[in-house]
Amino acid sequence: MKLQRKNRVRALAVGALAVSGALALTACGSDDTSGGGSAGAAKTSNIKCDGKGKLLASGSSAQKNAMDVWVQAYAGACKGTEINYQPTGSGAGVTTFLQGQTAFAGSDSALKPEEVAKSKKVCKGGQAIDMPMVGGPIAVGYNVPGVDNLVLDAPTLAKIFDAKITKWNDPAIKKLNPGAKLPDLKVQAFHRSDDSGTTDNFTKYLKGAAPGDWKHEPAKKWEGTGGQAASGSAGVSSQVKQTSGAISYFELSYATAGKIPTAKLNTGAKEPVDATVDNASKAISEATQVGKGDDLALKLNYTSKAEGAYPITLVTYEIACDKGNKAETLPATKSFLTYAASKDGQAALKALGYAPLPTEIADKVRATVAKLS
Numbered sequence: 001m002k003l004q005r006k007n008r009v010r011a012l013a014v015g016a017l018a019v020s021g022a023l024a025l026t027a028c029g030s031d032d033t034s035g036g037g038s039a040g041a042a043k044t045s046n047i048k049c050d051g052k053g054k055l056l057a058s059g060s061s062a063q064k065n066a067m068d069v070w071v072q073a074y075a076g077a078c079k080g081t082e083i084n085y086q087p088t089g090s091g092a093g094v095t096t097f098l099q100g101q102t103a104f105a106g107s108d109s110a111l112k113p114e115e116v117a118k119s120k121k122v123c124k125g126g127q128a129i130d131m132p133m134v135g136g137p138i139a140v141g142y143n144v145p146g147v148d149n150l151v152l153d154a155p156t157l158a159k160i161f162d163a164k165i166t167k168w169n170d171p172a173i174k175k176l177n178p179g180a181k182l183p184d185l186k187v188q189a190f191h192r193s194d195d196s197g198t199t200d201n202f203t204k205y206l207k208g209a210a211p212g213d214w215k216h217e218p219a220k221k222w223e224g225t226g227g228q229a230a231s232g233s234a235g236v237s238s239q240v241k242q243t244s245g246a247i248s249y250f251e252l253s254y255a256t257a258g259k260i261p262t263a264k265l266n267t268g269a270k271e272p273v274d275a276t277v278d279n280a281s282k283a284i285s286e287a288t289q290v291g292k293g294d295d296l297a298l299k300l301n302y303t304s305k306a307e308g309a310y311p312i313t314l315v316t317y318e319i320a321c322d323k324g325n326k327a328e329t330l331p332a333t334k335s336f337l338t339y340a341a342s343k344d345g346q347a348a349l350k351a352l353g354y355a356p357l358p359t360e361i362a363d364k365v366r367a368t369v370a371k372l373s
Helices: 001-017 064-077 090-098 113-119 154-161 173-178 198-210 230-243 251-256 277-284 330-341 341-346 357-372
Strands: 025-027 051-060 083-086 106-107 128-143 190-191 228-230 246-251 313-323
Touching: 001 173, 025 128, 051 090, 051 313, 051 330, 064 083, 064 128, 064 251, 064 330, 083 173, 083 277, 090 106, 090 198, 090 246, 090 313, 106 113, 106 128, 106 198, 128 277, 128 330, 154 173, 154 198, 173 251, 190 230, 198 330, 228 230, 228 341, 230 246, 230 251, 246 251, 313 330, 330 341, 330 357
Parallel strands: 051 083, 051 106, 190 228, 190 246
Antiparallel strands: 025 083, 106 313, 128 246, 128 313
C-alpha cells in the first residue's frame, strides 16, 4: 500500500490528466508519502494534522491539479480527515462559500466589496479574506497544424477572442510569425462558459495591454463576441486538443498534461516570452498588495515589458473567514491551508506548471492562516 501511495502522488505531481470532478480522499493510515527523490513529489513529513471529519471546499478549476497533490499528501499523513475539493469554477465556489456550505473557497480573483459585505452573514463577528496560495501563467493553447512556435501579442489576441480575426493566415498573425506556414484555416476560439477567475484575469490582460482592441470590461463572465464555450479549464483545454484551428486560455498545467502547444507573447521585450513557471514568477514578483489588514489581495501587472516576464498570470486565493469560521471545520482548515502555504506544499507545485509564491507573500499567508478563528 505504501508503494501504491507513492506512485499515485508521483503521477499527480508529474501532471495528472486535467479532468473535472471532485476529489475526496480519506486518510487510512500514516503511510510515508514523502516521495523520495521523485521530481515534484509531495513531501509530507512536516504536515501537522489537526481536526477530524470531512472538510468541504470548492471553486477555482485552475488550481485543481495543485489541490489534487495537496489533498493526496494531506490524506496520507492525517488519519481520519477527509478533504473534498470540487473544481466548480471561481464564481460558483465563492457563491457556495457565501451560502455557508463550504469551509473555504478557491477563486482566481479577489473578492469584490459587495462579496465581502455579504460574507459578514456567514463569518460571525468577522468577514471573508483573500489568501494567495497558487500562482502561475495563463497559457494560450492552440491547435494549428504545421505551426509549432506561434507568437502573438495583446492586440492580436484581443481581435482573435472578439471575432475580429477569423483566419489563421490573417496579416496580423503573419506579421508576428514571418517564418511560419500559416494555413487558411478558420480560428476556433474557445472561452469559459462558467463564471471564471481565469477569464477575469485573461480579460484584465486584454483590457490592460490592448485597450483599443478589447472594449469589454474584465469580468468572470465572458463578454467577448462570438467564439464557442466550454465548462472549466478541463473543458476548454480538451476542446483545443481535439479541434483543428482551436485556441483558448487555461492554466499551464492543463497544457502540460494535454501536451498542447502554447503561444509565446510579444510584450515589447527584446524576445517573445514563453508561458513558463519562472517567467510567471517574474511577473508575480511585481504584484502589490491592495487588500487591507489580513486581506492579502494582490494587484498584478498585466502590462509588464520586463525581459522574461510573462504577463498573463493569475493568483488563486483561498477564501475563508478571518473570524467566525465553523468550529467543527476550523482546525482542519487551518491545518490543511498551513500545509498548502508551507515550503513543502509550495515546492510540490513547480513540476505541475504552477509558480510557487514569492517568499514575502508566502510568509504573510502563513501568518494569516495561523490567526484564523
